[in-house]
Amino acid sequence: MEQKLRSEARALLEQGKVDYIFGYEPGSLKFTTTPLLTRDKNDVDRLVVNPFIVNNLAKFLTELKGRVGIVVKGCDSRSLVSLIQDNKVARGNVVILGVPCEGLIDLSKVEKLVGRERDELDDILREGDKVFVTVDGKKREFPIADVAFDKCLACELPTPKEYDILLGAPTSPIGQKDAGYTAIDNLKGKIPQERWEFWKKEFSRCIRCYACRNVCPACFCQRCFVEETEPKWVEPTANWQDNLLFQVVRNIHVAGRCSDCGECERACPVKIPLRALTREMYDIVGELFDFKTGMDKNEPSLMTHYEKEEAEGLIR
């Protein structure tokens, strides 16, 4: 897959079909990657495809001018399609290099399973649905479902539907949907006051760094309501009330554009289970309006469309 990506990327640059190639290169830490954006065809050999390509690159498209050859996993492709639906990205300006994804490895799950920090591990290797972790010279085997990100277990589209070049054979979802749902199921069993208390506690840890917003491909406003001063909607300092209000409103604002890509949760430095919000919103939108984010670029986006009769029970 990596070889194919490199040769395709080189060809695209050489033929002048794109101005940039946007993919992943090895990061400075073990088992990490970092985005690589380049116009130089000699850089393409740095491109990698591995189970650590976590970033959702669709985020940056709204800030790039020119034609971009972009590497996307299934989940990223949905964010990208959603941007196309919203006219934030022109389909003709992107060459989509689709990665049929087999699930990404969540290092914190690996750390828990082997009882070691990530830099103490010698090697992590994925072969099909197995993952081999070498630690202290010993090789241990885990099924991918045990070490993949929760969002990968709930993934509905591992292979991009919208692409120009597919870099490998299509893959199918690795997990049973419910495995990515535990947090929500636990919450739903509780009474409203308990649920509110839960979130109150979670958001009292929020430091309002806005990493969740800044990493989100659906958060593309030039000016976010939290930074408005006239009127001032939230206090700039962190307090749980405004932290919670911010996150709730953010989730509502990205409803129908959030594909539950999980980037916000991954970026959150204090580990607030944000996917328990995004997943629920994803389901609400699905139930009420039969809408799934970023599945079809020709479908109108959620908030630009309506049916004559819908959700009537909710309105007097």
Next chain:
Amino acid sequence: MEQKSEWDPQIVGFLCKWCSYAGADLAGTSRKKYPPNVRVIKVPCSGRVDPLFVLKGLRMGFDGVLVSGCHPGDCHYQTGNYRARRKMAITKKFLEYMGVEPERIQASWVSASEGDKFAATVADVTDNLKKTGPNRLFEDRRENNGTEASK
């Protein structure tokens, strides 16, 4: 004389100026009696109501938020109320999931000629909120003490 209870629900109402606001006006000019619990904010169309307003209302301590616009098909801007319906529906569902009593978030269609409906809606919403109780969602004795992390 009727005994006045200490707490009375406070409602903030976002009313579309083309229909519900005029409907509320009509309720007034035709001397309909309805509970004085709603504070009205005039908006150009129900589609103008950002769910942020709903949250901000609750954050400020209002016990309930009412959004009211023209009936489906009657929006002065054709589709504003359809969009409002989508927004309000997800807002209500989502807040319910987070633990907010659904009674606190209300939406209605009231035309300019429906003074009666407006009065009845306010009466009903007020009644329901009395049962739900005061909004203590954002109350906190530690208010303005920052987050746990900063302490």
